[in-house]
Structure formats: C-alpha cells, structure tokens
Amino acid sequence: MSITSKSKIEFGNNEKLAKYTVIKQYICQKIESGTWPQHYKVPSENELTQQFDVSRMTARRALQELTEQGILVRSQGSGTFVATFKSQSSLLEIRNISDEIQERGHKHHAKQLMLKSIAVNEEVSILLNLKNNEHVYLSQILHFENGFPIQLEQRYVNAALVPEYLLQDFTETTPHEYLSAVAPLTEATHEIEAILAQEDICQLLNISTAQPCLQVKRRTWSSKGVVSLAILTAPGNKYRLGNHLVF
Amino acid sequence: MSITSKSKIEFGNNEKLAKYTVIKQYICQKIESGTWPQHYKVPSENELTQQFDVSRMTARRALQELTEQGILVRSQGSGTFVATFKSQSSLLEIRNISDEIQERGHKHHAKQLMLKSIAVNEEVSILLNLKNNEHVYLSQILHFENGFPIQLEQRYVNAALVPEYLLQDFTETTPHEYLSAVAPLTEATHEIEAILAQEDICQLLNISTAQPCLQVKRRTWSSKGVVSLAILTAPGNKYRLGNHLVF
DNA sequence: ATGCAATAGTTGTATATACAACTATTGCTA
DNA sequence: TAGCAATAGTTGTATATACAACTATTGCAT
Numbered sequence: 001m002s003i004t005s006k007s008k009i010e011f012g013n014n015e016k017l018a019k020y021t022v023i024k025q026y027i028c029q030k031i032e033s034g035t036w037p038q039h040y041k042v043p044s045e046n047e048l049t050q051q052f053d054v055s056r057m058t059a060r061r062a063l064q065e066l067t068e069q070g071i072l073v074r075s076q077g078s079g080t081f082v083a084t085f086k087s088q089s090s091l092l093e094i095r096n097i098s099d100e101i102q103e104r105g106h107k108h109h110a111k112q113l114m115l116k117s118i119a120v121n122e123e124v125s126i127l128l129n130l131k132n133n134e135h136v137y138l139s140q141i142l143h144f145e146n147g148f149p150i151q152l153e154q155r156y157v158n159a160a161l162v163p164e165y166l167l168q169d170f171t172e173t174t175p176h177e178y179l180s181a182v183a184p185l186t187e188a189t190h191e192i193e194a195i196l197a198q199e200d201i202c203q204l205l206n207i208s209t210a211q212p213c214l215q216v217k218r219r220t221w222s223s224k225g226v227v228s229l230a231i232l233t234a235p236g237n238k239y240r241l242g243n244h245l246v247f
Numbered sequence: 248m249s250i251t252s253k254s255k256i257e258f259g260n261n262e263k264l265a266k267y268t269v270i271k272q273y274i275c276q277k278i279e280s281g282t283w284p285q286h287y288k289v290p291s292e293n294e295l296t297q298q299f300d301v302s303r304m305t306a307r308r309a310l311q312e313l314t315e316q317g318i319l320v321r322s323q324g325s326g327t328f329v330a331t332f333k334s335q336s337s338l339l340e341i342r343n344i345s346d347e348i349q350e351r352g353h354k355h356h357a358k359q360l361m362l363k364s365i366a367v368n369e370e371v372s373i374l375l376n377l378k379n380n381e382h383v384y385l386s387q388i389l390h391f392e393n394g395f396p397i398q399l400e401q402r403y404v405n406a407a408l409v410p411e412y413l414l415q416d417f418t419e420t421t422p423h424e425y426l427s428a429v430a431p432l433t434e435a436t437h438e439i440e441a442i443l444a445q446e447d448i449c450q451l452l453n454i455s456t457a458q459p460c461l462q463v464k465r466r467t468w469s470s471k472g473v474v475s476l477a478i479l480t481a482p483g484n485k486y487r488l489g490n491h492l493v494f
Numbered sequence: 495a496t497g498c499a500a501t502a503g504t505t506g507t508a509t510a511t512a513c514a515a516c517t518a519t520t521g522c523t524a
Numbered sequence: 525t526a527g528c529a530a531t532a533g534t535t536g537t538a539t540a541t542a543c544a545a546c547t548a549t550t551g552c553a554t
Contacts, residue, residue, distance in 0.1 A: 018537060044504060055539045060505085068315060076505040077547030265507060291534060302509045307535085323535045324517035499552080506545070515536070522529075 019054050023062035026052075031071065031082055040082045042072065266301050270309035273299075278318065278329055287329045289319065 017025075030036040043051065048059035063080050066072040074080045264272075277283040290298065295306035310327050313319040321327045 020537080046504080057540090058538060061537090063505095074505065075547085076545065077503080079504060079547095267507080293534080304510090305508060308507090310535090321535065322517085323515065324533080326517095326534060495554105497552105497554080499550100501550075502548090504545100504547075507543085509541085509543105511539085513537085513539105515534100517534075518532090520529105520531075522527105524525105524527085 019052070020058050020061040020065070023048060023052055023054070023059060024066055027062065027066060028071070036082050042080045042082060044079060266299065267305050267308040267312070270295060270299055270301070270306060271313055274309065274313060275318070283329050289327045289329060291326060 027036075027042060030042075036042060042063070045056050045059045045063065048054070048062070049056045052059065063072060063074065067074050067080070072080050072082060274283075274289060277289075283289060289310070292303050292306045292310065295301070295309070296303045299306065310319060310321065314321050314327070319327050319329060
C-alpha cells in the first residue's frame with residue numbers, strides 16, 4: 001500500500017477486506033513504522049475520505065474503531081491524534097488480539113443453545129484444519145434436570161473448538177470477554193456450564209477419538225424430542241447416532 | 248422508561264442524551280434487572296428501529312457498542328444475544344467505566360501540547376467542582392532542554408485533573424488505555440513526562456495552593472515566544488502572570 | 495492589550511437507502 | 525428419509541446527506 005502524494009490511495013490487492021479495515025491497516029502501519037509518532041495529528045475524516053475515495057462514514061469508522069482500541073484519541077473540534085502508550089509493540093498486540101476476538105465473536109454462531117461446552121485440544125484444531133473450518137460445532141438435544149441430562153425439543157449443543165494459545169492468553173486477564181466472544185449461546189437461561197475435552201465429546205457421541213466429529217450434516221426434531229444426527233468424520237464417513245440420544 | 252407493548256418507546260426526559268445512549272441504557276436496564284437473561288435474544292436492529300422510532304444505524308450503534316463492551320454478542324444471520332459473563336455486576340461495572348473513559352477521551356481536549364502532566368488530587372477535584380467543570384487545564388509555554396525548561400512558540404501545557412479512584416483502578420490493569428484517554432496530547436514527539444501534584448502546579452504558576460487556577464481566559468503568543476496568560480480563580484479574580492514565563 | 499464577532503475546520507449525531515453475506519426455516523421433489 | 529431450492533430474517537458494509545457542537549484562528553473595534 002503506497003500513497004501517491006495528494007492523490008488517492010489505491011486499495012490494491014486487498015479486495016477481500018472491508019474498506020474500513022484497509023484504512024485501519026494503513027493507519028496502523030504508519031504508526032508502527034514510526035512515520036506517525038505519538039500525538040501526531042492524523043488525517044481528518046474528510047482528508048481520509050478524499051485520499052481513499054470512500055464516504056465519510058467509512059473513514060470515520062476506521063478512526064472510531066482505532067480510538068476504541070486505544071490507538072487513537074479524538075477530540076471534537078480539534079482532530080484525531082495518535083494516542084499515548086508505553087510501547088508500540090504492546091499496543092499493537094492489543095489491537096491484533098482485539099481484532100481477532102471481534103472477528104470470532106461476529107463470525108461465530110450465536111445460536112439458541114442449551115449447553116455451554118468448550119473443547120480445547122490443539123491436535124483437534126490441526127486435525128480439523130481450523131483455518132478453513134474455524135468453528136466446528138456439534139448440535140444435539142440435551143437438557144439437565146436434577147443433575148441428569150434429559151431430552152428437550154429444539155435444543156442443541158454447541159461445542160466450540162478453541163485454539164489453545166488464545167485461551168491461555170485470555171483466561172487470566174479478561175476471561176469474560178473471550179468467553180463471551182467464543183462461547184456458545186443459549187436462549188434458555190443459565191442451565192449448565194461444562195468444559196469438555198475432545199475425549200468427552202467423543203464419549204458423548206460414542207465415537208472413536210481418532211475420528212473426531214466434523215460437521216452436523218442434518219438436524220431434525222419432532223414435537224416429542226426425537227432427533228436424528230448425521231455426523232461427518234474426516235474421510236467423509238457418516239455416523240448415524242440413532243433417533244434417541246440419551247447420554 | 249416504559250414500554251407500551253408493540254408500540255413505540257418514548258425517550259422521556261432524556262432529551263439531553265443521544266438517542267443511541269438511551270437505547271443502550273434501555274438494553275442494559277433489561278439485562279441488569281434480569282428481564283433479559285444471559286443468552287437471551289435481544290430485539291433485532293429492525294425491531295429497535297420501530298420501537299424507538301429511530302434509523303437503523305442508530306439502533307445498530309447501540310447494539311454495536313454494547314457488543315464491543317462485551318455485553319452483547321452478535322452473529323450475522325442469527326441475531327444479537329446477551330453475552331455470557333460471570334457476574335452481572337462485574338460486567339456492568341466494566342460498562343460504566345468503559346463509558347466514562349470513552350466520554351472523557353472524547354470530551355477531553357486533544358490539543359497540541361508539549362508537556363504531559365497529570366495532576367492527581369482529590370481535594371482539587373472537589374474544590375473545582377469537577378462535575379460541572381470536569382477537565383480543567385492550564386495552558387502555558389514550556390519546553391525542556393538539557394533538563395531545564397525554556398520557552399517556545401505556540402506550545403502550551405495541559406494539566407489534566409483526574410479523579411483519584413479512577414487512576415487507581417486503572418493504572419494496574421490498563422494504564423495505557425486510561426492514560427491515552429485522559430492524558431494531554433502533543434504534536435511534538437516524546438519530550439517529557441511529568442506527574443504534577445496540585446502543589447507543583449501552584450508553584451509553577453506562583454500562586455497560592457488555596458487558590459488553584461481554574462481556567463485560562465486568554466492565551467496569546469508572538470513570534471518571539473512572548474506570552475500572556477489570564478487565569479481565573481475561584482471567586483473570579485484575575486491573575487496576570489506577566490509576559491515572560493520562566494520557571 | 496482587551497473584548498468581541500465571525501469564520502473555517504473538525505468531530506458528533508442522525509436519517510435514508512441499498513446491497514452483500516449469512517442463517518434458519520419451509521417446501522418441494524425424488 | 526434425503527437432497528435441493530426458495531424464502532424470509534438478521535447482521536455487515538457502504539454511500540450520501542444534513543445539521544449540531546466544539547475548537548482554533550483571524551479580524552475588527554475599542
């Protein structure tokens with residue numbers, strides 16, 4: 001990304017990225033490289049609008065999000081400035097992690113769920129090729145009563161597979177943020193909390209740990225809680241788990 | 248704020264607040280009261296648009312900001328849900344502090360500054376009635392060279408008065424965020440960092456600690472660095488500090 | 495030097511609109 | 525039962541526009 005002085009800045013190959021993201025990256029690169037030092041007055045919304053040939057709201061969003069991440073500081077009537085922070089690396093790390101959480105939080109399935117279950121297993125992540133299929137989940141009918149699971153209608157379970165390094169980084173500092181971003185959601189209230197390892201999931205589904213479940217192919221339910229699940233494993237095999245699932 | 252079922256929600260007396268802020272408060276009140284439990288599916292952008300009679304972008308902003316604060320979780324295609332967090336009180340605290348920082352960060356003067364000086368003194372805050380006059384600051388011509396202050400042109404100093412409890416809360420966990428939000432800004436790079444108590448400021452300005460400076464009434468400079476400051480104190484008296492300020 | 499008015503520039507709030515991308519459900523067909 | 529298509533609903537991105545609120549500077553009159 002290069003800037004031809006006083007003319008418009010091309011978006012280049014980043015056509016997949018949102019425009020405001022490109023602008024954010026452009027600004028961060030300027031800060032990271034030291035071109036824009038701390039307390040530097042960054043281009044105004046109107047200037048960015050002209051430079052990148054976008055609407056003001058798009059330019060504004062870039063500045064806004066960087067402000068919320070603590071990288072910029074804005075002041076009505078004055079302008080936007082590079083914030084004060086201790087070390088560049090530390091703050092840019094925060095930005096990256098913040099972006100990642102944001103991304104995951106948005107892309108993750110916020111479905112109606114009953115059980116909050118998080119499976120952490122680095123090997124599983126590699127096995128499932130998490131880059132292409134980042135948030136594998138299992139859906140099931142499950143409910144707990146008096147400590148024992150029972151069936152319910154139109155309820156299913158989400159088991160999120162989480163990269164271990166991310167979990168480690170955040171469980172100490174800001175666990176709720178991370179959990180709220182990646183944790184499955186439920187329309188029911190506060191039923192259960194459970195953390196499941198890969199083994200637990202496989203045991204639940206009665207399949208081998210060597211063939212972790214990949215994807216729920218089809219999910220159906222009747223008024224009586226009868227359900228059928230077809231689950232694909234690595235090579236493409238199907239596993240029927242029967243109509244009645246009682247763990 | 249009351250909701251007449253299926254009809255529009257009135258904004259009531261909160262005419263001073265921004266609409267999206269009112270919607271945020273409405274949502275937070277629902278969560279805080281337990282009406283909307285964790286994982287509850289909150290009204291969609293379109294529903295809020297109708298209920299509050301605002302544009303979609305306004306409703307969207309409310310949901311967006313609460314999402315960024317970790318209170319809601321959104322998912323494209325599914326909806327917006329109350330996030331998972333350990334205790335309600337803890338998360339709502341975060342929201343309030345986050346709002347406060349945001350507010351201070353925006354309203355604070357992000358001017359071209361030379362010296363970063365933070366004055367922390369609870370008594371001063373009370374004296375100055377910080378509620379009505381939250382970010383008192385002094386402007387001066389000041390620059391350091393070889394450890395000694397000298398004069399410069401078109402440079403002045405901002406001394407932000409910060410409530411002590413806020414500083415204590417944040418200096419341990421996220422100092423840079425707080426500092427970037429409340430710290431004065433400079434167009435120059437990384438000159439000095441100084442933390443001044445009330446006594447220091449008064450000593451600098453050569454006034455009594457019983458009469459802390461309230462407001463810079465007028466500020467001028469010439470090409471030679473000559474400056475004049477008129478400073479108001481509590482009863483409205485004026486203090487001329489002369490043309491040449493050398494500390 | 496002082497006080498005031500006027501001006502331009504910047505960010506804040508808000509509306510209206512359009513289309514893209516994704517999800518959950520329904521219905522049809524075999 | 526299984527596969528597929530269609531549909532409606534929801535959030536994501538983007539533009540264009542308007543006005544409000546605040547800041548810094550300039551200019552004028554005294």
